[in-house]
Amino acid sequence: MLRLSRRTLPQAFLAIAGALALSLSGSAGVLASGGNDGGNPSGPQPNPTIAEQTANFTSAQLALYSSKLAAVHAFAQAKASGASPDICVPTCVPNYHYSYMTVIWEGSADCACGPATAAETFSTFTHYYGTTSRSLSQTESDMQVCHTGCGKGPAWYTCAVGTYRWGLTDELNVWQGNNGYVMQNIYSGTDVYNYTAVDVGGYNFPVTYDGETWGPTYGYPLDNYQGVNWGHYFPAYGYDQSGYVYVADPHYAYDHKYTGTAVYEFIANFTALSPQVVW
Amino acid sequence: MQGARHHAGSLVLIALAFLAASCVGPEASSSSPGASPSISRSPSAPPALRPSDWLRLGQVGVGNLGCNGQELAWTTQSIGQAKGNDEIEIATSESPHPHVVARASHGGTLIDDVPITGEWLVYLEYQQKGQSDFTNFWYLNAVNWQTGAVIKLAQATSGIGLSELPWYDAEGGRAVWNQVDTAGNEVLHLYDFEAGQSSRLNLPASMSPFEPAIFGSQVVFVDNATDPNRAQEDFLSRRGSLRSLDLTSGRVSTLDQDPTAFSPRVANGDVVWTVVSSGFKRTVALVPVAGGKITVVGGLDPITPQTNGSIVIWYDFASLHFMAFGVKAHRVVQLQVGSFPDVRSVFALCGTELYFALPPAVDGGSSTIRAVDLGSLSIS
Numbered sequence: 001m002l003r004l005s006r007r008t009l010p011q012a013f014l015a016i017a018g019a020l021a022l023s024l025s026g027s028a029g030v031l032a033s034g035g036n037d038g039g040n041p042s043g044p045q046p047n048p049t050i051a052e053q054t055a056n057f058t059s060a061q062l063a064l065y066s067s068k069l070a071a072v073h074a075f076a077q078a079k080a081s082g083a084s085p086d087i088c089v090p091t092c093v094p095n096y097h098y099s100y101m102t103v104i105w106e107g108s109a110d111c112a113c114g115p116a117t118a119a120e121t122f123s124t125f126t127h128y129y130g131t132t133s134r135s136l137s138q139t140e141s142d143m144q145v146c147h148t149g150c151g152k153g154p155a156w157y158t159c160a161v162g163t164y165r166w167g168l169t170d171e172l173n174v175w176q177g178n179n180g181y182v183m184q185n186i187y188s189g190t191d192v193y194n195y196t197a198v199d200v201g202g203y204n205f206p207v208t209y210d211g212e213t214w215g216p217t218y219g220y221p222l223d224n225y226q227g228v229n230w231g232h233y234f235p236a237y238g239y240d241q242s243g244y245v246y247v248a249d250p251h252y253a254y255d256h257k258y259t260g261t262a263v264y265e266f267i268a269n270f271t272a273l274s275p276q277v278v279w
Numbered sequence: 280m281q282g283a284r285h286h287a288g289s290l291v292l293i294a295l296a297f298l299a300a301s302c303v304g305p306e307a308s309s310s311s312p313g314a315s316p317s318i319s320r321s322p323s324a325p326p327a328l329r330p331s332d333w334l335r336l337g338q339v340g341v342g343n344l345g346c347n348g349q350e351l352a353w354t355t356q357s358i359g360q361a362k363g364n365d366e367i368e369i370a371t372s373e374s375p376h377p378h379v380v381a382r383a384s385h386g387g388t389l390i391d392d393v394p395i396t397g398e399w400l401v402y403l404e405y406q407q408k409g410q411s412d413f414t415n416f417w418y419l420n421a422v423n424w425q426t427g428a429v430i431k432l433a434q435a436t437s438g439i440g441l442s443e444l445p446w447y448d449a450e451g452g453r454a455v456w457n458q459v460d461t462a463g464n465e466v467l468h469l470y471d472f473e474a475g476q477s478s479r480l481n482l483p484a485s486m487s488p489f490e491p492a493i494f495g496s497q498v499v500f501v502d503n504a505t506d507p508n509r510a511q512e513d514f515l516s517r518r519g520s521l522r523s524l525d526l527t528s529g530r531v532s533t534l535d536q537d538p539t540a541f542s543p544r545v546a547n548g549d550v551v552w553t554v555v556s557s558g559f560k561r562t563v564a565l566v567p568v569a570g571g572k573i574t575v576v577g578g579l580d581p582i583t584p585q586t587n588g589s590i591v592i593w594y595d596f597a598s599l600h601f602m603a604f605g606v607k608a609h610r611v612v613q614l615q616v617g618s619f620p621d622v623r624s625v626f627a628l629c630g631t632e633l634y635f636a637l638p639p640a641v642d643g644g645s646s647t648i649r650a651v652d653l654g655s656l657s658i659s
Binding site for chain 2: 158226
């Protein structure tokens, strides 16, 4: 159980330059061996570096990205040290928080968890930031083309193939500018929890996950997807002090909680990209 | 399995984008008629059980385990290789020298159930369409694990049949499965291996049967027609009332009217399943296959319970342990199997032997099928 004593983190900003430089220098992920991954789009996966992903960011978005990285670092350090991880960047990250999010069922066609995840995410921005709302049919339509940085890349979403991770990232950046979304590498369930806590708790920015419900290395990590190998997307709107993140699953059309570890394993089951959250 | 949660006093403001708000999660069901009080009170101190390595499989993942008392079968997929290499292997429980009985032949996955009856093993190959709950194809086959002969039980390669995967079971020389017909209705089919004949089971047209399980002349299934949320459910999230069909008399009985049942299994005269009780909490329940008093077994966060008629066992996502319920002793215990902090795994209860395979990620990078004898548990 985490207890928070609020404090600001001026030191966090000292780390901005270094963190950003480190992050921009590396790829967002390295293509894993494994290739065709069943439910998720097979073939070449757009896997841009952080520098490529942030090329069109505004200076405010770049600064915010750096602040968030610093906050995750500080949050993780505080937790690891046993200290109360109260992080203010400048909005404080409480020990639990549940943002507003509209649950959107994929629908009878039910081939649209990526666009549904985008529409759910936009509902949060509309609620807190007054940005334009986007319905499922609108995000489905949006994502059938590639907006930025993709050259002759694939459509970001088709019913037959599914949704590309960068396609979702791109879509989220087209219709709101409060957060500059990137495909952010993660390495553990703790990372899933920490990154989610900073975005959701600090800013009411949803975080999205995509992966597979079964893989040979991690098995079936999600309690409500036992016995099936499915590629899937869903966004997180909350987290608690016990290590759980809360998602609005467009497949079941309701909210559910998973441990950060379960979500990490779900993400890592999709081996065509390195484990990442859209953050 | 779909325990929706509401957070009292929290800032969660989940709202549905469509009018059918009830599909956020079913309302808590009332207690099942005849249910005994929950006995999932604080489980006893976990007995320490020492598993043995039954078979080391190497760098593969195990998708499922199945057994019939003498043989054990499992599905595998190699780690770090392109998909399409899924295999099904089988070995006798006394002599773990496996041989491959089936391979993915259409580029799909084989990770689903592998029930065995006599010398026949039933398996499913399928491929998801995009990231939907539709499929590009599925094939339900039976293979004679002694001769290698294959029988095609059912398949879908186009049309409405692609909208769901079948649930299936096999026992007593027969296989049973659910399938959507060309008119969009859910129906049950049965295949008799001795007669070599397939038939559609006769059920009232008002029923929407799925997740069949078979034991002797009894076919147990979930009737989705009673689920008030069915308009917003796909095949993975269905629930309904628990019913049985007597293949001899053709009589249909209701084992539990509660419309939140799912994942039934039947063995040695008992049916176990999962039900969503008050507060969206998942609970294991038990009833004789012939009908009668329902026992609400309990469980903190159970999934996929199995029984051998004297013990009910499940993995519990809250406790991270196997939990066992003694049918006669009416007692739940939390099992400490080996020293694994989290024993989440695929498993099969074969007589009193529990076989399980942990994910390689928590088992040194490779898979091992382990066995532990539950016969000595004081609850059995």
